Amino acid sequence: MELMELIEEFFSPSSLSQVMEGYEAREGQRVMAREVARVMEEGGVSLVEGGTGVGKTLAYLVPSALFALEGDARVVISTSTKSLQDQVVNKDLPLVQRLLGEGGRHFLAAALKGRNNYLCLHRLKAAVERGKVDRDVVEWAHKTVHGDLETAPKVGLSHLLGSRWEYCLGKSCGYRELCFYQRAWKRAEEAHLVVVNHHLLLSHLVAEKKGLPFFERLIVDEAHRLERTALEVLGESCVISWLLRQVQGLTGLGLALGMGTDFLQDLEDLKGRLSRSLTFLKGLLPQGRVAVWEMEALEEVEEEISNLSLAIEEVALRGEGWLRRQGEEAPLHREVALGVGELLAGARVLEKWAQGPREMVRWAETRRGEVPWISFHLVPLEVSSILGEGLFTMVDGVVLTSATLSVAGSMAHIREALGVPFHAREVFLPSEFDYEEQVRLVVVRSVPPPLSPAYQERLLEVLSSILRERGGGALLLFTAYRVMEGAVEVLRGEFPHLNFYVQGEEGRDALVRTFREDPWGVLVGVESFWEGIDLPGECLKTLVLVKLPFKSPQDPLVAARSRWYQEQGKDPFTDYLLPEAVLVFRQGFGRLIRTKEDRGVVYLLDSRVLDKGYGRVFLSSLPPGVKMDVVE
Structure with a gap:
């Protein structure tokens, strides 16, 4: 056939109904x-x-x-x-x-x-010997069938137990026949x-x-x-303080292995060089993200980064020479090789950043702290x-x-x-749902533009009014952490009977699971909550889109791509920012209606959808049949 x-x-209905109860063609x-x-x-x-x-x-x-x-x-x-x-x-x-x-x-x-998502048994053994893992993780490791670290009783174990290729012993590994990654690969083959x-x-x-x-x-x-x-995959980044930690780790290994005073002195000198660079760059760069075209001292930053990369590479290459002389059977060879490899990779990212390839967007990010946190990033323009x-x-x-x-x-x-x-x-x-019957869109005109001094106060008044009327089973989608956190702080005080599940306080999946079971729950999030979460049934009946989800023009990648569109003779807003926002808007709107039984109201607190010409693009991208009301 x-x-x-x-x-x-x-x-055919007869075929699928045999495996799916209640299936409708x-x-x-x-x-x-x-x-x-x-x-x-x-x-x-x-x-x-x-x-x-x-x-x-x-x-x-x-x-x-x-x-x-x-x-x-x-x-x-x-x-x-x-x-x-x-x-x-x-x-x-x-x-x-x-x-x-x-x-x-x-x-x-x-x-x-x-x-790196799979448990490495060799690394587990080493971690157990050093007392780095809890008993429940060891018990899970004995029971797991596929070794997927996502199913482990603790989160964030991939850095300690993941099957990173740098740690792989290959054919010499005593666990090769039991290797979870190799078994997953064989199943895929x-x-x-x-x-x-x-x-x-x-x-x-x-x-x-x-x-x-x-x-x-x-x-x-x-x-x-x-x-x-x-x-994300094609982008590159380097954190200076991370390189400093690698040098400190190599120093500890060098002392344990008796690497020799010359190499240990090289590491000590590099540690001082990295610390001085952090202090110097801290004086040149403002806090937060800053694109290269916003850097007043760009030439000085590039020169410092280039010189630093050469210093790092020189020490790393000496480390590689030591590894070759010792041979792969030397104690802790793999740990030393990993540290040296991290230094070389970091040096090459820094040198690439300093050279400023035209096809890449460059920016730096600085965070204040006991040890300054400075990172350098490159992402393709397209x-x-x-x-x-x-x-x-x-x-x-x-x-x-x-x-x-x-x-x-x-x-x-x-x-x-x-x-x-x-x-x-x-x-x-088209969707199989009857949006005319299942959902109502309410556009609230009275919330002023986000840059208005009255914006935050009026936004909170409207959010309070919605929660007072609709109660739990609400999803509030913001576009900025700062606005979200300020609103949640006030709303928690005003509605003590409601339980607010807020992005960042727990992992997204855990928040969604708890929210589904809580009729008094209010789920709150920003960008990643606009898509990829499924909330069918009674758990969600109110969706609030606080603002049209335009990308921030201050973001270095957004600004650079807007300039690139302009150089191509295109309109950055019409050809880039607007379609990107519409796609996110459609995803956000789609969180409410997931089955034919779902019913609810979507509140949009952004009058630009009515007052601006581009508002038509958002509205015409919604599913057919959606009824819209406009309120003050």
Whole structure:
């Protein structure tokens, strides 16, 4: 049977209802599944925008599984975060397995994360010997099947126990047969479907395609986040105080190993050099983020950074010479090599920063403290050329999908941002929800512009009024930490019966889990809370969008990209800032209605959507049928 015929059979109500209780046939899901099947069979690139409720995940998993199974091929599914990756593996793939039935006996699927997400047993043994881990972590390590540190009883263990390549003993490791990362890689090599995250996919792209097993087709879910992740993967940074700690660590190792007075003196001299640089740079740089074009003493900063990088590299190269003379069997060889490697990597980032490559955005960040914290950052101006030349030539068939790929009905922005080939197809699938019945949008006119002296006072009055009327089950989305923290402080005092779950006070997933179970809960967050959180049912009935989510023009990357757009003869606002804000706005709006049973109100406290010409772009990007009221 042909793949298209199989898709029609699998997505019939009688078929899916056998594995999904209460399943209702969705035309959009069938259309998307056919489009994915077309790409599987014929290749090419397709952009598929599927509104909330379409059932995108099954629509791409089923044809991908059938194609891979029939052709003994491999399809990679990339999601935006590790938590979404886990959701696909633990919730959606078991449904596909049941749907395949007897024909899916030989179907294999696997998850693969970056190696530092997996427990290294060699590092665990060393950490236990040094008393660095608690008993509950050791007990978890004895029970875990996959060694995924995300499931450990403590968070933030990857720096201590992760399978970093720098610590890998390779074939000489006594735990090689038990290595969780190697076992995960082997499962991926044998699988028809491999579920990864965008970070690993893009690392594979820039690391000469060594991060993943070979694959024939690619599905990119939450594709609107791909550019942002690419900027993170391709960006580089160096923290001066981190280099100072590496030197101090090497000094301790040098004393223990008897490295010799010459090298120890080199390290001592470098420690002094780094401390003097911190003091000198502290006098040149203002506190906070500062872009290079804002630095009054840029030439002095560049000269200091360049000279510092040479000093660091000189000492690091001497350390490499010592390692070669000692041989790999020397005690603590790997620890010394890691410290020397960190120094060399830092020196090269600093030298690159000082040279000022035109294709990179440069800035520094300073934080005051007992030891000054100064970091230097480089990020590409754009990644479309890298993605266009790499991602879409890596495999013959690519599907990019998300609920938010378009701005006012056009995919032009996402096409340009990701370097999508001109021949790529576009498919628009509206949401299955009845927004006219399920949601009401209320725009509050009386909140003045954010720069107005009366802004904070009126904002708090409106927020108080909303919570007084609507109570718990509310999500408040801000665009700035400072405004959010000020509002929460006042609201907690005014509403002691409500429980505020605020971004930064706990991890996002933990806050969301607790909020779901609390009818008196108010969830509060900024940028990362505008997307990627799922709150179906009674737990969420009120959504407040405090401000239209424009990027800050003071951000060095935003400012540099705006200038770059201008140099290309484009309008930075119309072609960059506005479409970016609309996509985030659409994601934020989509937090409220997640199922056909959900009902609620969205409050927008930004009258610019009514008073400015660009307001039409935001409103025309909302799902059809949304009713809007305007109040003072």
